[in-house]
Amino acid sequence: MFKKPSIALSAILSAGLAVSASAETVIKVGHGAAESFHMHRALLHFEELVEAGSNGEIDVQIFPSSQMGPDREMIEGVQTGVLEMAIPPSSFFAGWDPAFAVIELPYMYASKDIAFDVLEGEAGDGMIARVEDQGLVGLGWLELGVRNVTNNVRPIATPADLEGVKLRTMKVPAHVATFETLGANPTPMNFGEVYSALQQGVIDGQENPLAIITSQRFYEVQKYLSTTGHVFAVYMPVVSKPFFDGLSVEHQDLIRTSMAAARTHQAELVAAEDAAQLEEIRGAGVEVLELSAEQRQAFADATESVRLQYRDEVGAEAFDAWVAAVNAASGN
Numbered sequence: 001m002f003k004k005p006s007i008a009l010s011a012i013l014s015a016g017l018a019v020s021a022s023a024e025t026v027i028k029v030g031h032g033a034a035e036s037f038h039m040h041r042a043l044l045h046f047e048e049l050v051e052a053g054s055n056g057e058i059d060v061q062i063f064p065s066s067q068m069g070p071d072r073e074m075i076e077g078v079q080t081g082v083l084e085m086a087i088p089p090s091s092f093f094a095g096w097d098p099a100f101a102v103i104e105l106p107y108m109y110a111s112k113d114i115a116f117d118v119l120e121g122e123a124g125d126g127m128i129a130r131v132e133d134q135g136l137v138g139l140g141w142l143e144l145g146v147r148n149v150t151n152n153v154r155p156i157a158t159p160a161d162l163e164g165v166k167l168r169t170m171k172v173p174a175h176v177a178t179f180e181t182l183g184a185n186p187t188p189m190n191f192g193e194v195y196s197a198l199q200q201g202v203i204d205g206q207e208n209p210l211a212i213i214t215s216q217r218f219y220e221v222q223k224y225l226s227t228t229g230h231v232f233a234v235y236m237p238v239v240s241k242p243f244f245d246g247l248s249v250e251h252q253d254l255i256r257t258s259m260a261a262a263r264t265h266q267a268e269l270v271a272a273e274d275a276a277q278l279e280e281i282r283g284a285g286v287e288v289l290e291l292s293a294e295q296r297q298a299f300a301d302a303t304e305s306v307r308l309q310y311r312d313e314v315g316a317e318a319f320d321a322w323v324a325a326v327n328a329a330s331g332n
Contacts, residue, residue: 023059025247027255030068030077031087031235032191037215038273039087039142039235040064042266049258054251066192072171078240079135089144090127090236091172096134099318100127105307106178106230107300112146114329115232123325128236136238139259143266144233145209149226150218153204155289156226159183159302168194168206173313177306178230179207182299198222209233210277211270219284226289229296230303 027050033039040062047060068074068083071092077083093100102108109115118124119141128138149156153165163183169175171188179186187203197203198221206218207230213219237259244252282288311319 023056025054025058025251027058027060027084027239028068029060029062029085029087030066030074030083031062031064032066032071032074033064033212034215035064037064038211038266038269039144041269042142042262043087045265046258046262049261050254053254053258058251058254066190070190070192075136075238078238081240081242083240084243085237085239087142087235087237089170089172090141090234091170091174093131093134093236094172094174097130098313099130099315101172101174101310102314102319102322103127104172104231104233105174105310106303107296108307109232109326110330112143112232114326115234116141117329118322118325119234121325121329123322126321131236131238132241135241137241137244139237139239139256140263142235142237142263143270144235145211145270146229147207147209147231147233148213149205149207149228149230150213150222150224150286151205152198152201152221152223155224155287156228157289157291157295159299166204168197168203174306174310175207175231177309178303181303181306194218195221207231210274210281214277214280219281219286222286224287224289225281227291228299229291230299 029043031039031043043062047062050058050060068077068086071086071088072095074083074086075088075092078086089104090100091104103119109118124141128140131138149162149167151165151167154161156162156165159182162179164185166185166187167179168189169179169186170191176186176188189197189203194203194206195216195218198206198218205222207228208216208218213225219225239255244255247255278288314322
């Protein structure tokens, strides 16, 4: 399961050592998003708080844009202690523990607020605790966002419109199953390869939140956007358990409270930017189709079989507990 770090990762880690000679503790943080993305800017806030709160005893070094490798490789780096911290999408942890697949099933939440009520409540805390079995300490949740479809074939107004569209997805079985069920041709691919694959016509489209579509400038190589809102996705910041256990209680608390503050900061950034991102995509010449609640319901109905299939994959107990938490947060 574990692999040695790539040559690129090893080189970056070596370079970081020279810079951090003055600090007692170095925390190298890897993630896959661009520097303009709200999650990265939230991490810069985390960095400021940790370094100030530790009086310079901790040096936080952030490596965006998959500099540390793809998400799975970063998780393995944290598990083996080569990397102190990573910010991967929560769905990647399903590769070690199937229960994590339940978080990003299609049309699981009626709204983002409901999703965060579940994630930041007892059900989410229980999920965070599960990664300790993977040699990791979970530090909460950061928003990735509501995923929407872009493509170069046709506007997507109904599930039938996805028929035959070659669509890049994350390497997440539940996402692949969702688009297979909807009639598309899902094509898992590392995030860093997506822009060039769209540009060269290797794939017809992709699916991501508006903030990713804008920060990665996918609108330059796509004709249509539909607000399908099919999955709400989050990142789960994780830190190496042996590394974290070796810190003082004060520094452990500082890291936890700083990440919570980063999440609050991120929520403010997202709230301020959502509408502007849609206009930026429109302004680039992309035809934007904003789906009605009734149109989205057709997609939700068409993917019910995926949610039911994953009750077996996830395990009935974990699945039913998560759905019960969603229903409670929804007032059902």
